[in-house]
Amino acid sequence: MDNKQHISVTEDLLAKYLAGEAGPEEAIAVDNWLEALPENRQTFDQLAKVWGNATLSSYQKPDVEREWERFSQKQSPRKRIYTWLAVAATLVCLIAIYKLLPVGKASSEIISLQAQKDIIRDTLPDNSYVVMPPGSAIRYPAAFTSRQIQLKGEGYFEVQPSSQSPFIVETGDLKIQVLGTAFNVKTSPEQIIVQVNNGAVLVSSKTSAITLKAGQGCIYNRASRTFDTVSTAENGRNNYAYATRMLHFQHTSLSEVARQVSKTYNVEIRLENEKMAECHISTTFENKPLSYVLDVITASLDLQYRTERNVIYISGDGCN
Amino acid sequence: MTHAFRQLFITHYEKLHRYAFTLLKNEAAASDAVQSVFTRLWEKQGTIILDEGIKSYLYRSIHNHCLNIIRQGNNKEKYTLYQAHNIQKNTFSGEPEEQMVARELQTRIREAMESLPAQCKVVFLKSREDGKKYTEIATELNISIKTVEAQMGKALKILREKLQEYLVIFIILLY
Numbered sequence: 001m002d003n004k005q006h007i008s009v010t011e012d013l014l015a016k017y018l019a020g021e022a023g024p025e026e027a028i029a030v031d032n033w034l035e036a037l038p039e040n041r042q043t044f045d046q047l048a049k050v051w052g053n054a055t056l057s058s059y060q061k062p063d064v065e066r067e068w069e070r071f072s073q074k075q076s077p078r079k080r081i082y083t084w085l086a087v088a089a090t091l092v093c094l095i096a097i098y099k100l101l102p103v104g105k106a107s108s109e110i111i112s113l114q115a116q117k118d119i120i121r122d123t124l125p126d127n128s129y130v131v132m133p134p135g136s137a138i139r140y141p142a143a144f145t146s147r148q149i150q151l152k153g154e155g156y157f158e159v160q161p162s163s164q165s166p167f168i169v170e171t172g173d174l175k176i177q178v179l180g181t182a183f184n185v186k187t188s189p190e191q192i193i194v195q196v197n198n199g200a201v202l203v204s205s206k207t208s209a210i211t212l213k214a215g216q217g218c219i220y221n222r223a224s225r226t227f228d229t230v231s232t233a234e235n236g237r238n239n240y241a242y243a244t245r246m247l248h249f250q251h252t253s254l255s256e257v258a259r260q261v262s263k264t265y266n267v268e269i270r271l272e273n274e275k276m277a278e279c280h281i282s283t284t285f286e287n288k289p290l291s292y293v294l295d296v297i298t299a300s301l302d303l304q305y306r307t308e309r310n311v312i313y314i315s316g317d318g319c320n
Numbered sequence: 321m322t323h324a325f326r327q328l329f330i331t332h333y334e335k336l337h338r339y340a341f342t343l344l345k346n347e348a349a350a351s352d353a354v355q356s357v358f359t360r361l362w363e364k365q366g367t368i369i370l371d372e373g374i375k376s377y378l379y380r381s382i383h384n385h386c387l388n389i390i391r392q393g394n395n396k397e398k399y400t401l402y403q404a405h406n407i408q409k410n411t412f413s414g415e416p417e418e419q420m421v422a423r424e425l426q427t428r429i430r431e432a433m434e435s436l437p438a439q440c441k442v443v444f445l446k447s448r449e450d451g452k453k454y455t456e457i458a459t460e461l462n463i464s465i466k467t468v469e470a471q472m473g474k475a476l477k478i479l480r481e482k483l484q485e486y487l488v489i490f491i492i493l494l495y
Contacts, residue, residue, distance in 0.1 A: 012473030019447050019472060020342040021454050024379035027339045043480075046487045050429065050479045051448065059341055062351060064333045068326060071355055075362055123327075 009033040014044065018051045112139045115153075119242050119266050124149075128167065129158040131243035134266060154186040156243030159199075174220055177202045183212075184240035192220040195239060203227070242266070245287040254279035257297060258314065265290045268311045275318025276303070328374065329358055336382050343386035345451065353389065357381040425486070432482040436475055443468055444475040 007013070007029035016022050017030045033040050048059070113122060113130075114137040121131050125144040132138065136153030147167040149157075159167045161180025169176045171187050174194075181199020185192065194203050195217035203210050203218060210218055210227050217236065219228045230236075241247045241264040249257055254276050258269040267290065271277075279301045285293050294312065298305050303316030333354060340350035357378065433441060442461065446452045447468075452460075454468045461468075480487070 010473060011477045012469045015472035015476045016454075016469055017342055018476075019454070020345065021469075022339075022342065024376060024383045027335075027342075027379050027383070028375065031335045031339075046480055046484075047476050049425070049487055050476060050483060059338070060347060062334060062337045062347075064330055067333055067337075067351065067355070068329055071329065071358055072326075074355070075359065 009040075011047075014047055015051075018048060110139055111142050113137065121243075126160050126162065126165075126167075128160045131156040131240075133242050133263065151185055151187070154184070156182070156184045156197075156240045158182040172220075172222060173205045173225065175204050177204070181214075184243065186239065190222055192222065193239075194218050194220070195236065197237065197240070197244070238264075245285070247285040247293070249284070250282050251280045252282070253277060254281065254297075254301065254314075254319075257281055261290075261293055261297075265293075270311060270313050272313055272315040273318060276314065276316065279303070279319035325362065332375070332378055336378060339379065340382050340386055343383070344389065349389065353382060353385050357385055425483075428483055428486055429479065432479050435482070436478060439463075440471050440475045440478070443471040447472060 007026055009029055013022070013026060013030065017027065022030065030044075034044055113120065113132075115132040115134050117134055119131065119133055120136075121129070123129055124140070124147075125142075126147055128147075130138060130149075132153065132155045136151070136155055138152070138155060139150045140148065145165075147162070147165050149167075149169050151169050151171040155169070157167075157169065157178075159178050159180050159182070167178045167180075169178075169185060171185060172192055174192050176183070176185060176194055178199065178201045181201055182197040183199070183201050184195045184197065186195075187193075194201065194212060196212045196214050198214045200211060200213045203212060203220070205220065205225060205227075207225060208227065210229065212218055212229070215231060217230045219230060220226070221228070237244070238247055238249075238260045241260060245264065247260060247264060249260075252260075255271060258271060261267075262269045281297060281300060283296065283300070285296070294305050297303075298314060298316075301316070301319055303314055305312055305314045307313075336354045336357070337350050340353040341347060344350050344353065360381070361378075433444070436444065439461075443457055446457045446460070447454070454465050454472075458465045458468050
């Protein structure tokens with residue numbers, strides 16, 4: 001969090017850094033400072049020279065690409081094992097999936113990606129982007145020649161446009177097919193909710209299909225196998241703020257705000273006092289750090305917050 | 321996973337390496353440290369968020385990892401070897417011109433160091449030449465760590481000012 005504490009970069013700190021005495025926060029401060037202005041870099045180079053020929057002055061910058069090669073070669077056998085473990089663990093599911101996949105795909109390595117405790121953000125082989133909240137998982141063929149993904153739980157997808165190969169997310173009875181767009185899919189035992197952030201998607205079940213455009217969404221009832229369309233109001237986009245970090249509140253109750261912030265940043269938030277249910281707030285956050293969001297909310301409602309063992313407690317007198 | 325991970329690696333590698341180097345005083349050891357930290361992160365995939373929080377996680381990991389290596393003690397020896405090697409490298413390698421400039425700079429730094437205020441000079445030498453920790457220096461000289469920090473900053477500042485013109489030329493020549 002950038003605004004947590006400001007460390008000013010002085011000669012004392014630079015000396016500390018060169019001497020190998022800087023703590024992690026101080027090292028970050030030095031690096032930010034180095035990137036801020038070319039003059040800073042110059043000053044640093046001079047100080048490093050002064051520090052002595054025996055240390056940083058003769059320091060050779062590493063060859064990052066070569067280091068990456070070294071790293072990825074070391075990791076690849078492990079990655080293979082992981083992949084196979086994932087394959088073994090999901091064997092039962094795979095049998096079912098093979099029935100759904102087009103026949104004749106011989107190259108069959110499947111990549112399985114699960115969000116366990118944290119929100120996962122990842123780039124797929126085609127450069128599409130996926131974000132999943134904890135408890136969700138996707139599975140896709142490693143070759144990715146056909147862009148087919150199986151989803152469990154919830155996922156937000158930003159799809160790279162490609163006219164040759166449709167991008168398909170499969171979940172339950174539904175297939176969601178896109179050509180280039182961003183959308184969120186949320187599944188529960190009762191229903192599947194698809195919300196489109198931009199572009200358009202085609203959602204189809206075995207019996208019917210529906211096209212959704214930006215700002216629209218649908219709820220698929222798993223038991224009755226029917227669709228309901230809904231238009232996603234501005235605050236409906238909060239549902240996938242865990243991916244976009246865009247939160248919009250319009251006279252929203254503090255309990256709802258806490259629920260949304262908690263999902264977006266994957267933290268636990270507790271309101272200490274029931275009177276706070278009367279607090280309402282209207283504001284927008286675009287990709288702000290959690291500390292900023294909490295500062296703004298508590299300051300505008302005249303409340304306080306503190307963090308204890310990873311739980312954020314909001315306290316105060318309530319609002320009128 | 322590799323796309324996002326590669327990006328993270330490329331973005332942070334150099335900075336983390338430089339930081340590890342300040343702690344370990346050895347390039348190879350610094351590379352190993354950064355590699356291990358990324359390896360551990362790789363193994364934790366799926367339980368770690370790849371966002372801005374990752375930065376302080378990485379620096380913290382490097383710091384802890386390097387301190388552990390130093391605590392295990394096998395670094396002291398390496399450090400000394402490395403220093404000897406470097407002095408040799410600096411004195412006897414490179415183009416004749418560079419060699420000359422490097423030797424010249426060494427002489428100038430020595431001269432400038434002589435002119436430092438007494439305590440400043442003692443603190444600076446203990447840190448730079450003997451590779452002593454701030455806490456060790458503070459205990460030895462019976463002063464506070466804050467004073468050590470301030471004296472070190474002051475020493476560097478004075479030296480840089482005294483050598484200013486010369487450093488500018490030197491850096492232009494070598495870069």
